[in-house]
Amino acid sequence: MQKLGLNEIRERYLSFFESKDHLRMPSFPLVPQNDPSILLINAGMTPLKPYFTGKEVPPRKRVTTCQKCIRTPDIERVGKTARHGTFFEMLGNFSFGDYFKKEATAWAWEFITQDLKLPIDKLWVSIYLEDDEAFEIWTKEVGVPEDRIVRMGKEDNFWEHGTGPCGPCSEIYFDRGPEAGCDDPNCKVGCDCDRFVEFWNLVFTQFDKDDQGNYHPLPRPNIDTGMGLERLAAIMQGVGSLFEVDTVKNIMEHVSKVAGVRYKDSAKTDVSLRVITDHIRSTTFMVSDGILPSNEGRGYVLRRLLRRAARHGKLLGVEKPFLHDVAETVITESKEAYPELEEKREYIKKVIKVEEERFDETIDQGLNILNQYIGELKENNQKVLSGEKAFKLYDTYGFPVDLTIEILAEQNMEIDEDGFNKEMNEQRERARAARQDSDTAAWGGDAFSTLDQNVSTQFIGYFEFASISAVLAIVKDDKEVDKASEGEQVKIILDKTPFYGESGGQLGDIGTLESDTVKIKVLDCKKQGEGKYIHICEIESGEVKKGAELKAVIDLERRQSISRNHSATHLLQKALRNVLGEHVAQAGSLVTPERLRFDFSHYSGMTKEELEKVENEVNKVILDSIPVEAKEMSIEEAKKMGATALFGEKYGNIVRLVKMGDYSLELCGGCHINATSQVGTFKILSEGGVAAGVRRIEAVTGLEALKVYKENEQALNEVAAVLKSGAADVVKKAETVVSDLKAAQKEIESLRSKLASGAADDILSKTVEVKGVKVITARMDDLDMDGLRNMGDTLKDKLGSGVVVLATGKDGKVNFITTATKDVVGKGIHAGNIIREVAKTAGGGGGGRPDMAQAGGKDVSKIDQALSIVVELVEKQVND
Template identity: 40%
Template sequence: MQTAEIQRRWLSFFGDRGHTVVPSASLVSDDPTLLFTVAGMVPFIPYLTDLVPAPYPRATSVQKCIRTNDIEEVGKTPRHGTFFQMNGNFSFGDYFKEQAIAYAWELLTSSEADGGLGFQEKDLWVTVYKDDDEAVRFWKQTAGLPDERIQRLGEDSNYWSTGQPGPAGPCSEIFFDRGPQYGADGGPATDDDRYVEIWNLVFMQYLIDDVRSKTDFRIVSELPKKNIDTGMGMERVAFLKQGVENMYEIDQVRPVLDMASELSGRRYGADHDDDVRMRVIADHIRSSLMLMSDGVAPSNEGRGYILRRLLRRSIRAMRLLGVDAPTFDALFAASRDAMKAQYPEVGHDYDRISRLALGEEETFLRTLASGTTILDTAVEKTKSTGSAQIPGDVAFQLHDTFGFPIELTLEMAEEAGLSVDRDAFGRLMSEQRARAKADAKSKKSARAGLSVYGDFRAKGETVFTGYELLETETTVLGLIVDGHPVQSAGPGQIAEVIVAETALYPESGGQDADQGRIVGNGFDLEVLDVQRPVKGLVSHTVQVTTGEVAVGDSATTVVDPLYRHSAAQAHSATHVIHAALRQVLGPQAHQSGSYNKAGYMRLDFGWNQALSPATRTEIEDIANRAVRDNLEVTTRILSLDEAKAQGAMALFGEKYGDRVRMVDIGGPWSRELCAGTHVGRSSEIGLINVIGESSVGSTNRRIESLVGLDAFADLAAERAIVSQLTSTLKTPREQLPDRIAELVANLKAAERRIAQYEASALATRVPALVQSAHTLGSVRAVIEDLGRLNSADDLRGLVTSVRERLGAEAAVVALAATVNDKPAVIVATNDAARSTGVKAGPLAKGAAAVLGGGGGGRDDLAQGGGSDASAIGAALESVASQLRG
């Protein structure tokens, strides 16, 4: 049974039983505490936790998911995958435990001819929470399961919660027995690969608090409205129904594995280590394909870093299979062909995805060369010291800075006959994980904070009137101070205000929040920020300037009209620049992010090389001609399918409902889905002045522009500078570039002559310094303060010249100077001095300590510095004292 057929049967089964079929949400989660959608229930969390009223009593979905916490297990077990699909059915206060169990058993055990999945009842086991007698009773009644195939387990296995105060409850898991050839008898409690978990039913029935750990909390009460959240693992069911050994061999994954086998010339099934590598490649390529189809681009942070790690692990695995040449072109094409039937978007957007992947592969292959140089240096240094172990900090640097997986460093070290200090590497990795965990914990606490909005959201959605109005009369529904609901707020206080209607635009879609005020009888509130903390609810952060505002008061939201107009100019300019980019560069230059506020806009787009000055000028020219042409700006509310059919572009990762707002500028010339505010005609934008274009990753660029009066002010400032230059240089404007180039060339020539004169002058000081040599301890020493010098390089040159002139007799040179108002000291020793035990590093370090700084270096040459130039004499005396000793 193909994966797409399992999906069809699932959605058909639950759709026929009154469940609303909900399309998969993006892999990019809109939950602020999550990078990705990690489970099928994530898009439904606001409904399950009653933060947002559920729009339907029951739902079903096949949700795309990404998890990377078990990435090291990928390829080694039959069921660990980075990208996976979770089939879910959900009830929001509708049916509960008995019906959920009945649905699961019916779908699993009904024959394929009757639309079921055709599992044999004798092969299925279930686990329940140890105290859930009710679930045991329903399993016996519904499925007729004997006691020995119903196993009771504890909180760590069969109890669900978010890890925060709120809803929780027991769960029941369904397992498939693969047979004695796969492991020991004894059921799921053995935790053996023989028993594959295929379905988890969560019975959300309690309210908990005082949460000390996953298994340590207090049950407060039963929930007034009980929910069902279930998840069936698509890949696990697929590999069981397709009669293959693991999820990497199912129809959606195996083609990539086979391509890796073909490219490497290694046969799958011939070698365990090679098999694991091919499975890693198959999983990671598919996962990367799906992430990029949802708008994630490789980068050094957040989601982009995870994607980059997956891509680089794939390259490493191909390298370990003996392939050093680029392979992504073939591997991604194989994954596209395997996935596009179920996810057509990967085919439609493949040009962009392929460009991202190939660009990242090319970059990392270059990075491998750079990292290899660093590793080679470390190998050489390690061998020179007589050690057989590369330091852990080198391995960590390669991992953290260059993206080298530790396995690659180990392999390359082994080729050089060395090992790696894994303990030190492990400590550094643990420290990094601890920092990440602390960051994740702080983000997790943000979810707990969202619960304060639940009661307000239950009163309905905030109505946004700002498209038509700049002022709206409304009612204060709630006030929040320091995260807690209050009844009133007085002068000087910062508070969040929830109202029924608002004309103030909340930050979203790349557009900054409106500025304005909220006023009422006896109070005036300055609006500091406007946000959507939960879907459908707008919160205004305000400072009470006069009076006191209370829940229930009548109020008027007032938008600052000048700020709104400037923000609308910038947002419309963003669309215009995007259209101009696509006209010049082609449709692959797709927007990947934006930000705009009054007078300014920036737009990130997929591209892997800098734009030439001529290209930038052309884009700016097209944009301003669109402004000049006074194109009509129109908005329409359509279904998402209608908008896409008309060619509307959607921003990757953005969440869209069934009804969307489509913004046209000049008809189809610029047609995008957008909830932002816009001008009425393009001429109202005023002026677009492109001020910058830069890289934001190997496959993304950023273009920045000033808009309207801000653009004019910037050009006026440039005009003033040009006017001043023409006056000062007595040169016409059109000749300025040549005149400035001439002056720069003359300046460089003068600097070279001055440097030559200074070098000659310094050289004349060498004989006198040599003559000053005197015996200290076992060496001849030159110790002098040279006063002020232009650079440390000059000081170093003098030190080495004097050392050479002192001959073969044991000698030390310690010279100090003030360089850029900072003291510096450099110490040099010759071979004879070092043979007596005199080393430059300790001498420089001791002198630098006197100067209030630090220093050190090699045995033959070292330097130090500090902050106290008045201590130079004492610092040099410390060198002399060490030599006497």
């Protein structure tokens, strides 16, 4: 049997099926595309589901892939066994209504026996109990001996998931020999021991299961196969687990080198080595696909894996961040098959290192507190940590609850999960109450929730900016009323409205509602989930009644400014993805008439060059005057077109797609201009971090951008005037002024040094001697702290032996310094103790080393008094 490396096996497999007219497709990202049912891709066929269901047309009827996958249900078992892992690669060949069992089985057998040359006497095949067709094909056409085929039940060899396409499957096993098995004399294919390893599953999707449980033959059956690459590599390399496969082993050896431990030397350290090795593979690939650590969804999966690996590093004695370095080996081992790893190498390492450092800030404190809790439990012979304490660890110290559970389990302890969940729910209630008290929740009170559910508003404001609308409801002081009069603050629901209700980061419209008898100012408009648009109003004159017809008019100039900024956020997101990478995703936005704010996922500050590229790209698209179109369509159709959607956002069956030529496609319910040229111009004001992995750009467009340019121009002209220079020469003039200033400062320092030298000679003349120790004290209010220290060093050098205490009262601040030569320190002098007592006299404090100390004070008037006690202090310290 050949001993092939994992990377070679992958290439051989894909090349083999290419020779069978399969289209080789690259691995899909770990982030599911258009499949909200799962967080992460967990099987080779998962991203191909639209082709199997017929929702999308495959690029070819025969496809082969090597798909990166992550599964986390057994995360607690990773490390404890040699067979569990969260990251793996799945080889697959697929037929969408083309070939079926005959070809699938023949090619599988050809690949493993002729290409890989696996020994036939080590191979076994399982089939579904009732699948006689598969039995006939395997035995009579492929040539597998009948005694090498095992029939198994529905639980093992029939693939189905609820209703829909399903079918029997056939699995191929490798016999690792009796030495790898159990002691059961009846050990055979299907046993849970490690002897018979299932490595390839061929699924024959030939039925459609209905709601009544009936199976109907599919007119065009499909083939879906899956083979674990690491599992096959372990067989080919004759090793017992995925952690001994060449590419994975190389990662583990890197971890072992950092930790100073060897695999298989200790069962305890082996657990940590396996955890770190597996988890760094997962995290490297996840970050490469744009996932960032967070406390929700797939970001939480990433954070959990990273922090679990970091903790096991600490268990191995690794105190400094190291996972980002191990990621280098992950990238090196897999970059040929996944070139995006190499392209994003520095970014991947940065994300991992930042998260490691963040965890370092919390882990030690959390571990110390948890260890205290564990000690208390042991003292009281208890096994359960209270939910309150577990929640405090989580909420106050940022210590992950799953880590608390895992550490307790190592001590045969557990948390009170009911108590923990109760604390979590109470926190959510507090947060909900806080939101209810906020301005954004004030309009959603009980008065609206008790209205007839049929009361709703038709929004017509995309294309119409005024309407004649009927008043459906009036709410005053959170109670529904029939009428309201001048001076009253009310909330009004209309049957139709041109007013945009605040949502998606875009502010609501303002404007007026009026008739012959009433004039109402609309201060804001909010959108309630049930389709009600809440107009927040102030009645300026007259009286409004329920059922009245009013003319509704929005502030169009303000709306247009908002629309410019909203369209600019779409352009900005696309430009950011082009410049920084596909990992960029919207994390929040705010669109006002004056400016736009855009939050996005990225793990480091943008450089000046990157910001310039983004700004230039957006302005180029503006100048191209690309039409901006908005269309309603099904969610499936929009996703098929490649529309960008917000992760976690809930969309209905019908969505609104905003299209800016071929440049930008986004699902968006907001207001936009008709062509990119109407944005006018785009100017970035600032870029900065708002959270871990989240950056924020603030920018302006249109007239506001021109205003910024004018302000900058005015500032430039004012600086030029001050420097007595033309605007074009202001930089050169400023450089000359700065150079002259530096030269002048240098000359001033030189003169100060000469004056100080003269002053030093004068001060030295006032030296006193106490018990054989020379003492100098002086007040020098013209010096700052640096000058005071320099003078102290000068006097000490000139004095040769003794103590120097200096003070300054510059700018209302009191500062003291004390220096002492080594010989007098040997006589008992301690500069830190002297300065402490001196500073106390002036209302301050400080200290330092025996030979050098400094301190501050609060009362300038006490400086002379403070210096007067120095001789007495020295006298007390000198050894007799």
